Amino acid sequence: MNDNLHQLRCFGCGSRISGAQAQADFRCADCGELFEVEYPGWLERRGHDRPNPGALKWLWRERRSSGEAPGQAGLAGLDQSGVWRFREVLPILNSFGNAVTLREGNTPLYHLPRAARALGIDQLYAKHQGMNPTASFKDTGMTAAMSVARERGFEWVACASTGNTSASMAAYAARAGLRSLVLIPEGKIAWGKLSQAMDYGAVTCQLKTDFDGCLRVLTEIVREHPIYLLNSVNPYRLEGQKTPAFEIAEAFDWNVPDHVVVPGGNLGNSSALGKGFREMYELGLTARMPHISVIQAEGANPLVRSLAASRGEKLEPVEAQTRATAIRIGNPASWRKAARAIQTTGGWCLDVSEAEIAIAKAELGAEGLGCEPASAVTLAGLKKLRAQGAVAPADTVVLVLTGHTLKDADYTIDFHRGTLLSEAEAAGHESEIAGLRHAAVVVEATPDAVLAAMEKASRDGAGDATA
Numbered sequence: 391m392n393d394n395l396h397q398l399r400c401f402g403c404g405s406r407i408s409g410a411q412a413q414a415d416f417r418c419a420d421c422g423e424l425f426e427v428e429y430p431g432w433l434e435r436r437g438h439d440r441p442n443p444g445a446l447k448w449l450w451r452e453r454r455s456s457g458e459a460p461g462q463a464g465l466a467g468l469d470q471s472g473v474w475r476f477r478e479v480l481p482i483l484n485s486f487g488n489a490v491t492l493r494e495g496n497t498p499l500y501h502l503p504r505a506a507r508a509l510g511i512d513q514l515y516a517k518h519q520g521m522n523p524t525a526s527f528k529d530t531g532m533t534a535a536m537s538v539a540r541e542r543g544f545e546w547v548a549c550a551s552t553g554n555t556s557a558s559m560a561a562y563a564a565r566a567g568l569r570s571l572v573l574i575p576e577g578k579i580a581w582g583k584l585s586q587a588m589d590y591g592a593v594t595c596q597l598k599t600d601f602d603g604c605l606r607v608l609t610e611i612v613r614e615h616p617i618y619l620l621n622s623v624n625p626y627r628l629e630g631q632k633t634p635a636f637e638i639a640e641a642f643d644w645n646v647p648d649h650v651v652v653p654g655g656n657l658g659n660s661s662a663l664g665k666g667f668r669e670m671y672e673l674g675l676t677a678r679m680p681h682i683s684v685i686q687a688e689g690a691n692p693l694v695r696s697l698a699a700s701r702g703e704k705l706e707p708v709e710a711q712t713r714a715t716a717i718r719i720g721n722p723a724s725w726r727k728a729a730r731a732i733q734t735t736g737g738w739c740l741d742v743s744e745a746e747i748a749i750a751k752a753e754l755g756a757e758g759l760g761c762e763p764a765s766a767v768t769l770a771g772l773k774k775l776r777a778q779g780a781v782a783p784a785d786t787v788v789l790v791l792t793g794h795t796l797k798d799a800d801y802t803i804d805f806h807r808g809t810l811l812s813e814a815e816a817a818g819h820e821s822e823i824a825g826l827r828h829a830a831v832v833v834e835a836t837p838d839a840v841l842a843a844m845e846k847a848s849r850d851g852a853g854d855a856t857a
């Protein structure tokens with residue numbers, strides 16, 4: 391690790407250490423807070439030595455469109471990664487030759503015309519991070535932190551997870567030739583995610599506890615054993631996860647959108663995107679920052695409560711309950727960093743109900759963009775922000791969709807069969823839900839029976855593309 395290029399600064403007491411000095415649990419030895427990566431060289435550079443924003447923008451775009459011969463080794467191979475093509479703002483490795491990549495990033499930014507129309511705004515987009523190699527946003531952070539693990543010579547890596555981190559970690563560990571250990575809450579994760587961890591060869595332990603309990607147990611293990619912790623308390627994860635902010639800015643020709651809306655679970659992602667937008671602004675790549683808003687599920691809303699009760703000074707853990715299992719987290723590690731991202735950008739933090747999440751997910755599906763329930767909180771939250779007047783008709787909004795719809799197919803099927811929500815949860819939303827459900831029907835194997843099913847669907851309005 392080249393400690394001349396980066397250092398770690400404690401988010402609590404501000405003390406600075408080299409990357410090599412970090413404790414196994416990535417907590418500050420003095421105050422117990424988390425660290426973030428900083429690059430002292432950026433501020434010290436003056437005049438000609440300062441990175442030239444125009445040259446960087448040109449270089450990053452050029453790399454994206456560069457060709458690559460199969461099996462090409464060395465740095466040229468990294469240009470195809472939507473994380474490492476931004477490596478000038480990611481100098482965390484001694485040698486970029488140690489990078490472990492699956493060509494993550496470079497994910498699509500989709501326009502959402504129907505949802506925009508329904509909300510009365512012009513410019514609504516979805517940055518679909520589910521289009522990453524393991525189908526969630528975790529890959530952009532995992533490539534960065536796994537590369538550090540490899541460079542430092544670890545044999546074992548580990549994470550506690552609601553499913554996506556473990557799927558991503560297992561894949562990148564397999565690519566790096568490292569062994570991986572996964573701790574997940576028993577029975578509370580989607581099958582798609584569990585299957586990935588198995589396929590990529592992780593040692594997978596389902597613990598009789600929740601995510602917060604898994605992280606607690608893992609922290610005890612890594613303090614005693616040479617295992618590299620890859621949860622988002624690891625500050626290098628967030629370095630990789632900041633790069634979608636660069637991609638979003640790039641897609642808008644470096645005029646950042648007015649709002650970026652992110653789901654909140656362990657609160658690493660909102661923190662990372664906040665850092666990315668801040669660094670771009672400080673480096674002179676962009677002229678302002680977007681409002682960053684974080685949306686939680688009602689049953690897993692510790693940050694919403696913290697901001698309301700103490701303006702983000704204190705956080706009381708909650709016992710988390712939501713069918714959006716990815717964000718079923720009651721004691722989020724990065725809450726201070728996320729609170730800063732919201733507060734310094736003038737963003738909002740609010741929560742949405744189980745019915746609101748299910749409806750928003752079906753609406754995104756109806757635009758041809760499936761996503762995980764946890765990702766759909768962004769659209770559900772945007773509806774509330776719009777109703778409160780926080781988002782104006784002329785504003786440009788980007789929703790960050792964090793996971794692919796196939797991660798949790800059971801949730802989708804239950805919604806369309808009408809078995810997902812209880813009557814109490816659906817109360818007041820019945821007609822909206824009915825208009826979005828498209829359950830499969832069993833019919834006789836005859837053309838007449840199929841045509842009759844089509845007619846019935848047209849009469850009912852189901853599948854109506856203009857709805």
Ligand code: F0G
Nearest residue numbers: 551552554555655656657658659792793
């Ligand atoms: N969306 C999805 C699909 C997720 O998997 C997660 C977190 C989040 C949103 C929330 O992101 O934690 O950075 O605030 N999943 C973690 C995991 C906790 O273990 O896969 P966050």
